[in-house]
Amino acid sequence: MLHLLRDHGAMAPAEVWATLGVSRHRAMDLLRPLLDAGVVEKVGGNKTGRHVLRRA
Numbered sequence: 001m002l003h004l005l006r007d008h009g010a011m012a013p014a015e016v017w018a019t020l021g022v023s024r025h026r027a028m029d030l031l032r033p034l035l036d037a038g039v040v041e042k043v044g045g046n047k048t049g050r051h052v053l054r055r056a
Helices: 002-008 013-020 024-037
Strands: 040-043 050-053
Touching: 002 013, 002 050, 013 024, 024 040
Parallel strands: none
Antiparallel strands: 040 050
8 A cells, every 4th residue: 555655645545445345344444543643644635635754
């Protein structure tokens, strides 16, 4: 997941699950711990939000 975001920059949730070939719920299961740890952040609103690696 980290390599994917690093290589693609910001990604919408639909792009994440399509690229990984997993369900929406599985993609969120992978993103949630990264969001909780502050490694990844969501930028934008609910409909236009994208996930990006957080800058140090």
